[in-house]
Structures are given as C-alpha cells and as structure tokens.
Amino acid sequence: MTGILYFGLLYAVECFAKERDYEVEYIDDFSAEEFSVKEAEEFIKTLNIPVQYTPRDYQLDAFIHAVRDRRVLFLSPTASGKSLIIYLIIRYYQHVANGETKFLIIVPTTNLVSQLAGDFADYGFSAPGLLHGITGGVAKQTDSLVTISTWQSIYRMDKKYFQQFKVVIGDEAHLFQAKSLIGILTKCENAICRFGFTGTLDGSKTHKLVLEGNFGPVRQVTSTSVLIREGHLSDFNVKGIVLRHSEIGCREVARRKNYQDEIDYIVTKTERNQFICNLALSLKGNTLILFQYVDKHGKTLYDLIAKSVSDDRKVFYVSGNVQAEERDAIRRAVECETNCIVVASLVFATGINIVNLRSVIFSSPSKSRIRVLQSIGRVLRRSQTSTRAELFDIADDLSFKSRKNYTLLHFMERIKIYAQEKFPYKIYTVKLKDRK
Numbered sequence: 001m002t003g004i005l006y007f008g009l010l011y012a013v014e015c016f017a018k019e020r021d022y023e024v025e026y027i028d029d030f031s032a033e034e035f036s037v038k039e040a041e042e043f044i045k046t047l048n049i050p051v052q053y054t055p056r057d058y059q060l061d062a063f064i065h066a067v068r069d070r071r072v073l074f075l076s077p078t079a080s081g082k083s084l085i086i087y088l089i090i091r092y093y094q095h096v097a098n099g100e101t102k103f104l105i106i107v108p109t110t111n112l113v114s115q116l117a118g119d120f121a122d123y124g125f126s127a128p129g130l131l132h133g134i135t136g137g138v139a140k141q142t143d144s145l146v147t148i149s150t151w152q153s154i155y156r157m158d159k160k161y162f163q164q165f166k167v168v169i170g171d172e173a174h175l176f177q178a179k180s181l182i183g184i185l186t187k188c189e190n191a192i193c194r195f196g197f198t199g200t201l202d203g204s205k206t207h208k209l210v211l212e213g214n215f216g217p218v219r220q221v222t223s224t225s226v227l228i229r230e231g232h233l234s235d236f237n238v239k240g241i242v243l244r245h246s247e248i249g250c251r252e253v254a255r256r257k258n259y260q261d262e263i264d265y266i267v268t269k270t271e272r273n274q275f276i277c278n279l280a281l282s283l284k285g286n287t288l289i290l291f292q293y294v295d296k297h298g299k300t301l302y303d304l305i306a307k308s309v310s311d312d313r314k315v316f317y318v319s320g321n322v323q324a325e326e327r328d329a330i331r332r333a334v335e336c337e338t339n340c341i342v343v344a345s346l347v348f349a350t351g352i353n354i355v356n357l358r359s360v361i362f363s364s365p366s367k368s369r370i371r372v373l374q375s376i377g378r379v380l381r382r383s384q385t386s387t388r389a390e391l392f393d394i395a396d397d398l399s400f401k402s403r404k405n406y407t408l409l410h411f412m413e414r415i416k417i418y419a420q421e422k423f424p425y426k427i428y429t430v431k432l433k434d435r436k
Contacts, residue, residue, distance in 0.1 A: 006213025008071055008194075035067040047091055049123050053084060056232075058222040063088040066195055071216030073173060073196040077224045078377030079233050082197045083119040085221070086169055089195060090146060091125070093167050104165040104191070105148045106184065108175045110135040111328055113148050116171065120146075155180040162187040173198040173211055174370050185214045200373040224373075224380070225422040233380040234389040238418050238425035240411065241279075243272060243432045244397045254400035262406050266396050267297035267364065271432050276363050277304040279392060280341050285358025286334060288342045290375055292364035294319045301363060302343040309341065318344040346371065357381070361392045367410035372417055397429070 005013065010030060017024045040063060044055060055063070062085045066072055076082040086105065093101050107113055113133040120131060125146075132142035134149035140157060147165075154161070168188050173196030175181065185194070196215035201208055212218060227233040245253075249269075253262050266272060280287050289305075291298040302317045309315055314337060316330050334342055335356060342357075346364075360379040366372060379389040395411035418425045 008073070008213045008216040009209065011217050012209075012212075032068045033070065035064055037064060040064045040067070043092060043095070044088065046095075047088075047124065049084075053123055055084060055088065056081065059085050059088075062219070062221045063092070065219055066193075067092060069216060070193045071195070073198070073211050073215040073218045074221050075199070075201065075218055076197050076221040077199045077227065077373075079381050080199075080222050080227060082171070082221070083116055084123065086116075086171070086195075086197065087120055087123050087125065089169070089193075090167070093193065094145065097166070099145065101145075101166040102164050103146045103167045103169070104162070104188070105146065105169045105171060106151050106154075106181070107148060107171045108150065110150055111331075112171060113150060114328060116148055151181050151184060155184050157187075159187045159189070163190050165191050167191060167193040167195075169194075170196040170215065173215060174200055174202065174207070182210070182214060199377060200370045202368065202370050223421075228380075232382070234382050234387055236376075236380060236389045236391070236423060238391045238393060238423050240393045240395060240415065240425060240427040242395045242397050242408075242411070242427060242429045243275065244429055245269075245432050246434045248434065250398045250400040250405075253398045253405055254403055259406045262398065263293075263365075264296070265398075266407060267291075267293055268300075269432075271435060272394075272396070273297075273300055273304055275430070275432065276301060276361060276394060277308060280305055280361060281308060283359045284339065286337055286340050286342070286356055287359045287361065288344060288357050288378055289361045289363055291343065291345055292366070294321065294345055297364065298343060298345055305341055305343060314340040316340065316342045316344075318342065320345060346375070357389065359390050359392065361394065363394055365395065365407040365410050367413040369417055372414055373421070376423075391423075 014024060016022075037060070040060060044060075049055075059081050062074055062076070066074075066085070066089050074082065074085070076085070090103050093103070105116065107116065113135055117131055117133050120126075125131065129144055131146045131148065132144035134140060134147060134153045136153060138153070140149075140154060140161065162184065165188055168185065168191040170181075170185075185191075188194075194215050196211055198211075201211070201218070208218065224233065228236060249265070253265055256262065256265075276289065280289055289301060291301060298317070298319055302315065306315050314333075316334065318327055318330055322330075330342070334340060338356070357379045360375065362375065376391060379391065393411070393414060396405065396407050398405035399408060415425065415427075
C-alpha cells in the first residue's frame with residue numbers, strides 16, 4: 001500500500017525478480033563491506049579478551065558476516081556464545097566510529113539486562129559510563145555508549161529518542177513479532193546496522209519474514225547437535241514418559257472435547273502431580289521442573305515436593321510473581337548447589353544461564369517449537385559437575401476409542417522436534433492408577 005518494503009527483504013525481491021526475468025535497478029549501494037578474516041583476527045587481538053573467552057571458529061565467522069552485511073538475523077542456539085558475538089560487533093563499530101556511535105540492545109526480560117552487562121564486564125567492557133541498563137523505573141536518557149533495555153521499558157518513547165542509535169541489536173529476537181517491538185525498530189531510522197539473535201524460530205513463514213525484514217536474512221551460526229558433538233554442550237537425551245490415564249478419565253476428557261478442559265484435568269490430577277514429584281525426588285543432581293500455570297499447577301507441585309524432600313536438599317520456587325532480583329539470586333544460588341530442585345514457570349525458560357542443571361522435567365504440555373527448544377537450552381550447559389543432561393517429557397494418553405487427545409498429539413509434535421534436532425530419545429509408557 002505504501003510502496004515501501006523492509007530492507008531486510010531485499011534478497012526476497014531479488015529472488016522474485018530473477019524468477020520472472022524482471023530487471024532490478026539499484027539507486028543506492030547495497031553491496032557488502034570488505035572485511036577479511038585476517039582483519040577480524042587482528043582486531044580481536046586488540047581487545048585483550050580473557051583467554052577463556054577466545055572466540056570459537058563459528059563466533060569469528062558470525063562476527064565477520066555481521067560486519068560485511070550490516071543486517072543479519074543470527075540463528076544462535078543456547079551456549080553458542082552469542083553474547084561474545086554481540087560484544088565483538090559493538091567493539092568493532094565503537095572502533096571504526098571513534099566512540100561516536102551509540103548502541104541499543106533490546107532484550108525481553110530484566111534478567112537479561114543484568115546478565116548481558118555481566119558478560120560484557122567479563123570480556124573487559126567495564127569502564128564507568130560505557131553501559132546503561134534500563135528496567136522499570138530506571139532513567140531512559142543516558143550519555144553511555146551502550147544502552148541495554150527491555151522492550152517494555154522503552155516502546156512508548158518517541159521517534160526522536162531512537163534516532164540517537166546507529167546500531168540496534170535484538171536478543172531473543174523470536175519475541176520481536178509483537179507490534180510494540182516492531183514499532184521500536186521502525187522508529188530506529190538511523191540504525192543502518194541491525195542484528196537479531198535467536199536460538200529458535202517457530203517455523204512459520206510469516207514469523208521468519210517479519211524478523212528478516214527488520215534485521216536481515218537468517219544465518220545459522222551453528223547447531224545444538226554440533227555443539228554437543230564438539231563437547232561445548234552436555235551430552236543430552238530425551239525420555240518421553242507417556243502416562244496412560246484410566247478409562248474413566250479418558251471418557252471424561254473425551255466428553256468435554258475442549259483443549260482447556262483437558263489441560264485443567266491434567267494439571268489438577270493428583271496422581272499425575274504425585275508422579276512428577278516422585279520422579280523429581282528420584283533424580284540426582286540439580287533438577288528443573290517447568291510448569292505453565294502458577295496457581296493451579298506450579299504451587300501444587302512445589303508444595304508436594306517441599307513436604308516430601310529430605311532436609312539436606314533445597315527446593316526453589318520461581319514464577320512471574322517473583323521479582324527479577326530474587327529470580328537472579330535463585331539462579332546464582334542454584335549454581336552453587338549440586339542436588340537441588342527448582343520448580344519454575346516458563347519465565348525461567350528464556351535466556352537464563354544456569355550452568356549445572358542435570359535434568360529438566362516438562363510438566364506442562366506444549367507444541368511450541370520455540371518454547372520447547374528454549375526450555376531444553378536451560379539444561380545443556382556444561383560445568384565441572386554436569387557433563388550429561390536429560391529431559392523428561394511428561395505426556396498424557398487420554399485417548400478414547402479412535403479419538404486421540406490434544407496433549408498426546410502435541411507430544412507427537414515435540415517428538416518430531418527432537419528428531420529434527422537429532423536428540424536421541426526413548427518413549428516409555430506408564431499406567432497412571434486412580435486412587436481409590
């Protein structure tokens with residue numbers, strides 16, 4: 001309607017024209033920058049990054065690609081070191097602009113504001129006044145070189161505010177489909193360089209095109225299976241546990257024929273919650289239980305575990321009602337433990353780094369590719385005490401006659417995801433008995 005297309009979709013226009021023998025006329029220079037591997041390596045040496053953070057080959061490649069193309073949507077899975085790639089990009093443009101370029105990094109949660117700032121400090125970016133983190137109640141205006149903000153904190157700011165930024169980076173960019181987030185990027189008119197980072201895309205064409213339009217074409221940094229094979233992530237396997245419910249329960253759920261009614265039945269089922277509790281208590285090492293519904297499921301699971309656990313084993317509870325500072329304190333506490341249980345809502349499943357989780361339990365069914373892979377990412381990081389990890393995917397067979405229930409079908413979708421990601425998996429069936 002406007003005759004305007006997102007710059008990140010230029011490649012799609014070129015493909016469209018080529019297929020139809022249309023001629024494309026360029027009235028500006030869209031060619032890539034020249035930036036060699038040697039130049040990149042020489043520049044990185046000047047940063048004096050601590051040796052333990054020396055860029056891996058794929059991180060170096062992503063950095064070079066970012067400088068050359070100026071707009072990229074990086075598909076970068078958990079523990080691939082995307083914060084280091086972001087750091088290299090920022091330091092490079094700081095260098096070429098003699099410190100005159102201002103940077104905006106947008107993240108989805110307050111935890112990620114402090115976490116990314118901490119990562120930068122580890123790499124050597126710790127001088128006063130260089131970085132400003134914005135969360136609720138923090139001043140928006142700053143003279144700092146780098147601004148890290150949640151999108152919720154700045155999306156109402158006017159266009160003039162965003163014109164100061166020449167480079168914009170979106171972390172966890174799969175969340176940038178929301179109208180307010182796209183509005184932020186639209187107002188960043190002076191941001192020639194834009195880079196999105198995400199561990200997962202949801203597979204829909206619309207989602208991919210919206211993100212590519214705002215950031216640029218997708219480029220895969222590496223894959224989870226490669227990181228596992230090269231020893232950067234924990235060895236990983238999936239145990240799918242299908243709970244076969246009683247005929248009475250199957251008939252009741254089939255009669256309702258409603259997805260939400262099925263979910264309500266599952267998460268409030270006493271025997272099912274007790275099974276999850278017993279499973280968590282039987283596992284050794286730090287265990288994360290992820291739930292979706294706070295009041296009717298998460299609190300129930302926490303109470304069951306808390307009253308059954310031995311005195312020497314700690315149990316933590318995290319939901320959206322827990323303040324960000326407390327969530328971060330719990331994250332740090334868990335990293336000091338070797339045999340605790342964390343009962344957490346899905347707020348704990350996106351972008352939170354915990355390096356020594358041994359097991360994760362999916363207690364709430366989902367078929368979202370993004371949610372599944374983000375949740376798995378919490379358990380893949382290696383540590384001195386954790387080099388193997390496993391997922392227990394709890395599914396529910398409430399099939400009645402020829403009808404398969406919703407959540408069982410969702411489990412089948414998750415199995416497809418595991419197969420696509422080359423995660424080894426086995427499926428076990430457990431008969432769930434109703435209490436008399």
